[in-house]
Amino acid sequence: GSKRTLVVGSGVLVETVRDEVRGASSSYGGRLLDGDDDGSGHDGDHGADVVLGTGAAFGDDARAAAGPEAKAALDEAMAVAGSAGDREPLGREGFVVARRAGVTVVVGGDGPGLLYGMFHLLRFPELLTGPGRPAERHEPAHDLRMLDHWDNVAVHPVMGQVERGYAGGSIFYDDGEVRADLSRGEQYARLLAATGINRVAINNVNVHAREARLLTEDLGEVARIAEVFRPWSIRVHLSVNFASPIVLGGLETSDPLDEKVQAWWADAAARVYRAVPDFGGFVVKADSEGQPGPFAYGRDHADGANLLARALAPHGGVVHWRAFVYNHRQDWRDRSTDRARAAYDHFAPLDGRFEDNVIVQVKHGPMDFQVREPVSPVLAAMPRTRLAVELQVTQEYTGQQKHVCYLGPYWSEILRFRPWGAGALGSAGIAVSDLARGGLAAVSNVGDDRFWTGHPLAQANLYAFGRLAWEPELDPSAVLDEWIGLTFPGADDAVRASVHEVMDGSWRTYENYTAPMGVGFMVRPGHHYGPDVDGYEYTAWGTYHFADRDGVGVDRTRATGTGFTGQYPAPWRDIYESLAQCPDELLLFFHHVPYGHVLHSGTTVIQHIYDTHFAGFEEVERMAERWETLKGRIPDDVFARVAERLDEQLGSAREWRDRLCTYFYRKSGVPDACGRTIY
Ligand code: GCW
Numbered sequence: 001g002s003k004r005t006l007v008v009g010s011g012v013l014v015e016t017v018r019d020e021v022r023g024a025s026s027s028y029g030g031r032l033l034d035g036d037d038d039g040s041g042h043d044g045d046h047g048a049d050v051v052l053g054t055g056a057a058f059g060d061d062a063r064a065a066a067g068p069e070a071k072a073a074l075d076e077a078m079a080v081a082g083s084a085g086d087r088e089p090l091g092r093e094g095f096v097v098a099r100r101a102g103v104t105v106v107v108g109g110d111g112p113g114l115l116y117g118m119f120h121l122l123r124f125p126e127l128l129t130g131p132g133r134p135a136e137r138h139e140p141a142h143d144l145r146m147l148d149h150w151d152n153v154a155v156h157p158v159m160g161q162v163e164r165g166y167a168g169g170s171i172f173y174d175d176g177e178v179r180a181d182l183s184r185g186e187q188y189a190r191l192l193a194a195t196g197i198n199r200v201a202i203n204n205v206n207v208h209a210r211e212a213r214l215l216t217e218d219l220g221e222v223a224r225i226a227e228v229f230r231p232w233s234i235r236v237h238l239s240v241n242f243a244s245p246i247v248l249g250g251l252e253t254s255d256p257l258d259e260k261v262q263a264w265w266a267d268a269a270a271r272v273y274r275a276v277p278d279f280g281g282f283v284v285k286a287d288s289e290g291q292p293g294p295f296a297y298g299r300d301h302a303d304g305a306n307l308l309a310r311a312l313a314p315h316g317g318v319v320h321w322r323a324f325v326y327n328h329r330q331d332w333r334d335r336s337t338d339r340a341r342a343a344y345d346h347f348a349p350l351d352g353r354f355e356d357n358v359i360v361q362v363k364h365g366p367m368d369f370q371v372r373e374p375v376s377p378v379l380a381a382m383p384r385t386r387l388a389v390e391l392q393v394t395q396e397y398t399g400q401q402k403h404v405c406y407l408g409p410y411w412s413e414i415l416r417f418r419p420w421g422a423g424a425l426g427s428a429g430i431a432v433s434d435l436a437r438g439g440l441a442a443v444s445n446v447g448d449d450r451f452w453t454g455h456p457l458a459q460a461n462l463y464a465f466g467r468l469a470w471e472p473e474l475d476p477s478a479v480l481d482e483w484i485g486l487t488f489p490g491a492d493d494a495v496r497a498s499v500h501e502v503m504d505g506s507w508r509t510y511e512n513y514t515a516p517m518g519v520g521f522m523v524r525p526g527h528h529y530g531p532d533v534d535g536y537e538y539t540a541w542g543t544y545h546f547a548d549r550d551g552v553g554v555d556r557t558r559a560t561g562t563g564f565t566g567q568y569p570a571p572w573r574d575i576y577e578s579l580a581q582c583p584d585e586l587l588l589f590f591h592h593v594p595y596g597h598v599l600h601s602g603t604t605v606i607q608h609i610y611d612t613h614f615a616g617f618e619e620v621e622r623m624a625e626r627w628e629t630l631k632g633r634i635p636d637d638v639f640a641r642v643a644e645r646l647d648e649q650l651g652s653a654r655e656w657r658d659r660l661c662t663y664f665y666r667k668s669g670v671p672d673a674c675g676r677t678i679y
Pocket residue numbers: 150163164205206285324368369396
């Protein structure tokens with residue numbers, strides 16, 4: 001409505017807030033009150049309807065400008081922003097919202113908090129109208145909320161412009177160069193700030209020759225990108241190649257204990273900070289899938305990570321060192337090697353050896369972003385290390401943005417997982433999100449596609465990641481409703497309900513028609529789209545299901561298998577070990593079982609495979625029907641793009657269903673108890 005908004009404070013981020021209010025006022029009516037009127041914002045007989053400011057800025061002048069009606073809300077907000085008892089004063093990124101006497105006040109801890117507070121009002125417009133509301137204090141659970149781009153500067157012959165990107169080209173690069181026009185990046189920065197993201201790594205963790213040069217020759221270009229993010233409180237990070245001293249510096253070694261190597265990195269870091277004073281730090285994939293690393297010199301990953309950490313420390317930067325280290329040249333005949341064990345085996349022994357500014361970044365599961373995996377045991381094994389949990393927003397293994405797959409519920413389960421159980425007396429154990437003292441990171445799903453994410457509904461995953469990184473305890477279904485409300489403004493309740501219906505259960509639907517009970521993969525090697533049950537079975541990648549005529553699954557028990565269950569603390573080491581206690585949805589991740597094994601659900605493994613695959617396909621049919629009802633009730637282009645992708649999803653789900661059912665029928669010889677068509 002025609003709100004009169006006063007913004008107080010100074011600095012880049014406060015200016016951003018002013019610009020936003022000015023823009024919103026000119027589109028929706030209302031007015032930004034500033035010094036231009038009569039020296040105060042107070043004109044005629046009433047002051048501001050909305051007051052936004054950083055805590056430090058509310059002196060007498062600002063209070064006078066806000067007008068007498070704002071006093072009650074302002075006093076209350078300031079009190080809640082302050083310290084009390086064992087409560088600390090509001091941090092820089094925190095904000096307080098209060099509404100009294102018809103005035104809404106947002107107090108930001110500092111510029112970032114003010115920015116987040118403003119977006120909070122846009123998300124919950126009811127805070128701008130209606131009756132008073134007691135002050136609410138909001139602060140992020142994690143200081144580091146990061147998106148990683150797997151964007152290449154130069155188009156890679158196999159992986160293209162964006163590795164595992166399903167939304168067109170890169171918003172930063174165009175075949176070999178940083179884009180001259182970064183306006184798309186500006187919109188992206190604003191979008192990310194609105195979800196609460198505050199860090200972005202702008203290049204692929206697989207750092208090829210062209211991309212390596214971002215660290216040296218192209219620093220001016222990196223600075224241009226950083227400039228785009230700065231007004232939105234987002235710091236830029238670079239993925240770097242561990243062999244940079246050789247590749248870029250002409251040295252003969254990149255041994256972390258070599259003094260010349262150390263000096264090279266110290267110099268490199270100093271140069272980066274001269275170009276980008278608020279640079280965030282480095283992301284490193286080392287000794288993984290062909291990337292260079294410390295192993296070449298007989299050093300370990302603490303030596304490697306500390307090398308970079310020491311170079312960055314004087315400037316306030318951090319190293320995100322990825323724990324995704326495993327043998328990708330495994331012999332499938334070798335049953336003693338278990339890829340799931342690798343991250344823990346490499347990293348848990350190093351706990352306590354990392355510098356303070358090292359963050360070990362751990363994929364949420366022990367394998368690789370499958371539709372269902374247990375939570376990585378590394379997250380409970382390194383109490384003296386700052387860990388970050390890495391999620392995958394880009395849908396590499398979850399339908400590649402051709403399928404609807406809302407991942408909020410999955411991430412919520414992961415972040416709420418309690419590695420030490422919930423305690424016999426009901427006292428909660430520690431949640432994974434509390435262990436992640438290095439914050440959350442996720443691979444972005446955004447490209448230069450007109451809908452940003454290829455599938456318009458995949459935007460919800462980007463949104464949910466930001467929201468859950470800020471507050472891991474949020475209900476993912478409510479987060480979905482927030483996204484629907486923001487994306488389809490003005491839509492009626494029935495439209496919202498239909499979109500919700502299509503999306504909310506879509507992760508479990510995807511699971512239903514793909515690899516069963518946590519066994520994973522079964523995708524086409526290389527691009528990872530569509531079914532290929534034995535595609536990886538005899539390869540070097542360590543991703544096997546071991547199906548034969550009698551049964552299926554990976555024996556990861558201590559008693560008879562790879563011993564992976566022993567990487568968990570109690571009670572999970574025992575729950576997962578026990579065939580009787582292991583949750584159905586993870587059964588084939590932990591156990592090799594006969595097809596006739598009876599699940600907790602009461603059905604057999606083989607019948608469960610048939611049932612879930614038929615059900616999954618039917619769920620997609622219902623999603624598509626439901627979507628049809630939205631024709632003409634939401635923007636046509638969005639409707640059409642989603643409809644077209646649902647067609648593809650339907651065909652793909654059918655293919656998954658029939659291949660999986662046929663495969664297991666042929667292996668087991670057990671017919672479907674319901675007599676459905678199996679080929
Ligand atoms: O999931 C796998 C992907 C690779 C990726 C790798 C990683 C960037 O298939 O494309 O490489 O994970 O996380 O490093």
